[in-house]
Amino acid sequence: MRYRAVASAAWPVLPLVVLIALPFNNLSGFYLDLFYFTFTYAAMSVGWNIIGGYTGYISLANLGFFGVGSYIAGLLLIHLGWPILLTAPLVGLICSLLAAGLGWVALRIRGPSFVIVTLAFTFIMQMLALNLRGLTGGSVGLYLPLLKLPAGLELVPFYYYALGMLVVAVLVTIGIRRSRFGLGLIAIREDEGKAEGSGINTTLFKVLAFMISIWFAGTAGAVHAQYLSYVDPDLAFELVIMLNMIVMTLLGSRGTVWGPVLGAFILFPLSQYLVFWLPSTVAGQVHLALLGVVLVLVARFMPDGLIVTVGNLYSNLRRRPRPERVAPAASTSGTPR
Secondary structure, three states: OHHHHHHHHHOOHHHHHHHHHHHHHOOOHHHHHHHHHHHHHHHHHHHHHHHHHHOOOOOOHHHHHHHHHHHHHHHHHHHHOOOHHHHHHHHHHHHHHHHHHHHHHHOOOOOHHHHHHHHHHHHHHHHHHHHOHHHHOHHHOEEOOOOOOOOOOOOHHHHHHHHHHHHHHHHHHHHHHOOHHHHHHHHHHHOHHHHHHOOOOHHHHHHHHHHHHHHHHHHHHHHHHHHHOEEOHHHHOOHHHHHHHHHHHHHHOOOOOOHHHHHHHHHHHHHHHHHHHOOHHHHHHHHHHHHHHHHHHHHHHOOOHHHHHHHHHHHHHHHOOOOOOOOOOOOOOOOOO
16 A cells, blocks of 8 residues: 555656656757647646636636736836746736635626626736737737847746646645645535535635636746747737637546646647648637537547546446356266265
8 A cells, every 4th residue: 555655646756857858858949839838738727627627617717817917927027127937926926816806706606607707807808908008019019028048948948937837736736635625625616505504615715716726827828928028919818728728627637636737738739730730721720620629529428538537437347346257067977976
């Protein structure tokens, strides 16, 4: 039992060591870029899973705070000269504090109404970014200074930053999953009325889960602003970002620690592989079509996602009774007693 516990705790270490060492092996810019996006989407999906998976509230506000984080980081860099890679966690905290106000109101609403409120928030933030031209640059956007890095190393800081965000996201989720707070979130997801009746402060638990979830979206938005060195309303509030988070989580299994990570590592490289081999005129449509196909297939054949489905199949196979072997009856014909 002790060996199994150690192996279970240590198995993620080897892949992490490999990922840390990859940039030292002259990894090409294409793969650095691919890993950066995969890590970023995995971290944001893990964050979204805290509110959408464990708590059961389907939030579309994560996209809105991704864009807000991009603009806050860009404005801090332009007007105060604060480096984004240093201020990104602070930007995420600012987004979390803003999310506390939104969550305190919106999380009192259940079901489809909550989804509509969070979607409306995202569209309102996009409209503000488009119309407050004196602050955000409007449709022109904000142009940010490039990082001064040696040739060939431009993507390496973003690779490690996104990997670090993913590690933090997984560790935070593991901590939540093993805590009373996590049990409270699951109780809210299963039956919020009974959870409240058992003494859980459901409003506080939901707001805290929402704030933690938004921190990852806001931080990722800040880092992405520096990655592009540009922010505009279309890129900062692109709906496909939110779709990716949700579909990746559902594909891997929402409400699990590793489900969103698995979904991101399957879906994003697959979509980029298809985009790479297809004409640029249809690349965007293919990505959206792939998301739609994956969502339909998951809903039809694996509503619980890959990890839960495979785990259930494995458990059923182990529980299935093995047929007992019946010893052949001894023949008595011609056999002396």
